[in-house]
Amino acid sequence: MKSISIVAMVCVVLFCGQLLAQELTRDDFRDAEWKMKSLLWQEQQNKGEQLDVLDQTDFDVRYWELEVDVTDIGGQSITGRVKMTSESAINGLTGIDYNYDSAMNVDSVKMGGQTVSYTHNGDILHITLNQTYDMGQQFTTEVFYGGHPPGGGFGSFTWDTHGGQPIISTLSEPEGAREWWPCKDMPHDKADSADVYIITPDNLTGTSNGVLVGEVDNGNGTKTYHWQISYPITTYLICMSISNYQSFTDWYVNANNDSMPVTNYVYPEHYNNAVEDLSITPGAIAVFAGLFGEYPFLKEKYGHSIFPWGGAMEHQCNTSYGSGLINGQHSYDWILVHELSHQWFGDMITCDIWPDIWMNEGFASYCEALWTEQLQGYSAYVNYMRFNNGVSDPSGPIYDPNPLFDGNTVYSKGAWVVHMLRGVMGDEAFFEGFYAYANHPDHKYGTITTREFQAIMEQYYGADLAFFFDEWVWGMNRPKYTYSWMKEDIGGGQYEIFLHINQTQTSPAPEVFTMPIRIYPEINGQDTVITVWDDSRQDDFRFIVNGDPTQFRFDRYYWILRDATVASYGLNIVTTDVPDGYVGESYNATVEARGGTAPYEFTLQTGSLPPGLDLSSSTGEITGTPNTTGDYSFTIRCTDSTNATDDQDYQVSITYFNDVNEGSSVPKDFALIGNYPNPFNNSTIISFRLGQPGNIDLKVYNIRGQMVAALYVGFLPAGQHSLVWDAETAPSGIYFYKLTAGDRSATRKMSLVK
Known part of the structure; x- marks a missing residue:
């Protein structure tokens, strides 16, 4: 254990030294941050292999009161007191377990001023309660403790100096809080409120979460700083930073003219540079408040406390910000906004369990791109995703990856998943859904799982998003597309475009990524956007455009994390489905091919046509009169004059018409x-088809059963009819259209993809 801690501290020194020598890149930042968190996580898991797994679901933390004395700077030891008020979640609760590192000491445990028994074995502090508590009953324990915090990871608790002055700081994510105070160290159990008291030498300032409500000179060369936290907070976000800080305050003013202090505690030697670098904070808060709703801790504050690590950490209301990031040149504004966005995603709404950590870090990495879009426009946003959130394979799964905090997967690919979700849903539905998520009463100031987030976004998409989350969150890597296209002049200034898409990725990636793909034919110097729904290993699409397409761009604006190469258009069957039929009614459908070298020959490769139908080998026509009901599957092969082939599978259902009585x-x-x-x-x-005249109505409904369009209500003559639904103002999603005539009705599903 000691050797691990020494290695961790050496890594911090080396990293900070590199930071001073050269500019920190995004890869440096994410690499250092995920390795720091992974190291601490692995240390805890290694310890856990020798211990019983804690079941701490039997009590719910309601309040923390934490007092820490850091005046023994020379000895690098602390003394402390932790008061926890909890509520029993079961009947018959007689004892509870804290997480608490074995390197630390316990002096005593009290309840109601009376000593109670405890054991401290390994990293578990077990407290025997003073009585039996039933469900809903509250109790308060008080632990007096001390010792030298081991400082796992890259420094859950660190002692350092700057300019000859001490700097003491904490960074507890994911499970480092237990190394400096006894606690319930898991993300999903948030205390409703907390108070933090920091006792420091009187020449130093102690900062923490919440609002500073007291600063007391103890008259013995020490001071006590009292920070009060009135919002729910999870254990790993409680923090301390202590140094000879010089502070300054900017102000965030919201649309209602409410103001909130943005207070920064910085090293005196870089005060002027810090004033410059941190000046963007109020404006950045306004950007995210406009997208996600008001800054979540408006009654308290936001700000930064400088600490010695090279990166930053999103402690609630009080981000710990690396001293090496301050240079007066705004070199690391992207880190500032990354940590700021965590106040919504990570602090206000916290991942329920660590395997959901991508919902903290992936979201914050994506918010860097959103902030760029707000400042510099859409093109800058696209470029940010491409060049600053780059992903290399193997990547994923982003749910519970190995290592858990992998920067490539959790940060960068996590950001791409959010970006692609925006592409699937469309801007209107996506931002409405994201706002609803950030303000959801079941999760605001609480926790979230990936599936719960999926369910919220489905409400605004209007359809199931399992296809997307399954392949991108639980799947690995990315699609690899090979695409080809050709055009055909069909007269009247119109052209038909034929597009063939082949997915070539191999295991462990999903065999098929189901995704909408935007393609951009350029006509008369202007792009025309067409979205196709690609859900097969090989897919063919055809569409008619006005004008001659001179260029063809595939996913031009990178809405998909993918590899894509263009190929020459070869032989392809371009008829991807044929209609169902009816017994006794004439049937005619044509299987068409393009590319290759004509003439073509069409043959039935496998399966059988419905009885009564025949396939023309020269034209691809399927004709005849079906005489037997059933579901039929078959494969047709097209062979060109060079013996190139292409196969296409079909399914056809043959049914009877449902006639009604004469006179109806x-x-x-x-x-x-x-x-x-x-x-x-x-x-x-x-x-649709009507065998005789009658009153009908044709209406369109969304996935929630709400009518979004009445296409026709009234009388129509017998015969076949066609009506156009103009869905320009409707969001992407699944819709149903229902035709009703008297007591007869039929419903079908359609997909709108923008």
Whole structure:
């Protein structure tokens, strides 16, 4: 254990030394941060292998009162007192377990002023309660303790100097709080409030979370700083920083003209540079407040306390900010906004368990790009995602990765997952969903799991997002696309574009990534955006455009974390499905091919056509009159004159018409044929057939059953009809269209992808 701590401290010194010698890159920052957290995490896991797994679900922490005396700077030891008020979550509770490092000491434990028994074995402090407590009953324990904090990771508790002055600081994420105070050290149990008392030499200042409500000169060369925390807070976010700080305060003023102090505690030797570098903070708070809702700790403060580590840590209301980041040139504004965004995602809403850590770090990394977009525009946002949130494979899964805090996966790929979710949902639904998430009554000032976040976003997407989360959060790596395209002049100034997409990624990546892909044909110097829904290993798409497309760009604005290469367009069957049919009714469908070298030959490769239908080998037409109901699967092969081949699978259902009695007002031969295209972008054509005249209505509903459009209500003659749904103002998602005639109705599903 001692050797690990020594190595950790050496790493800190080396990293900070490199920082002074050269500019810190984003890769440096994320690499150092995730390694620091992973090192501490691994230390705790190694200890845990020798211990029983704690079950701390039997009590709920309601309040912490923490007092720490750091005046023994020469001996690098602390004394402290922890008062915890908790509520029993079970009947018959007689004892509780704290997390508390074996290197530290316990002097006594009291309840109601009376000593109670305890044991401190390994890293577990077990307290025998003074009576039996049933569910809902509250109790308070008080632990008196001390020792030399081991300072795991890159410094859960560190003693250092700057300019000959001491700097004492904490950084407890993920499970380092137990190394300097007895606690329930897990993210999901937040105390409703807390008080922190720091006893320091009287020439030093002690900072923590919340609001400074007291500064007392003890008359013995020491001072006590009292910080009061009125918002819920998880254990690892409670912090202390102690040094000969010089402070200054800026002010954040919100839209309601409410003001909040932004107080920064900095080293005197870099005061002027700190005033410059940290000056962007109020404006950055306003940016995120506009996107996610008001700064979550408005009644307290925000600010920074400088500490010796090379990175930063998002302690609630009081970010610990590396001294090497201060140079007066705004070199590390992106780190400042990363930590600031954690006040919403990480502090206000905290990952419920550590495997969900991407919801802290991936979100904050994505917020760097959002901040860039607000300041510099959309192009800068895209470039930030491409060049500053780059991902290398292997990557993922981002849920419970190994190592747990991997920078490439948790930070960078986590940011890409949020970016891609925006692309799938569309801006309106995404930002509405994100705002709702940040202000959700079940999670605000609480915790969240990935699946709970998914459920919230599904409400605003209007459809299931399991396909996305399963492949990107629980899956690995990225899709690798090979695409090809050709165009065909169909007259009247119109061209038909044929697009073939082949996914070539290999295990451990998913075999297929289901994603909307935006493609951009350039016509007359202007881009036309078309979105296709790619959900197969190989997919073919066709669409008609007005004008001659001279260029073709695939996912031009990088809405997908992918590799993509273009190839020459080869032989492809471009008819991806054929219609269902009815017994006794004439059937006609054509399987078409493009590319390769004509003439083509079409053959039935596997399966069988519905009885009564035949395939023309020269034209690809399927014709005849079906005579037997059933579901039929078959594969058709196209062979060109060079013997190149392409296969396409089809499924066809043959059913009977449901006729009605003579004289009924309900149309006979009622059929809802379908919509084309599907999925579609902005508009689609819905076709249906009426065997006789009658009153009908055709309406469109979202996934929640709310009607979003009434396309037709009234009388129509017999025959086949087509109506257009213009969905330009509707968000992306799954919709249902329902045709009703008398007591007959039919419903089908369609996908709007923008």
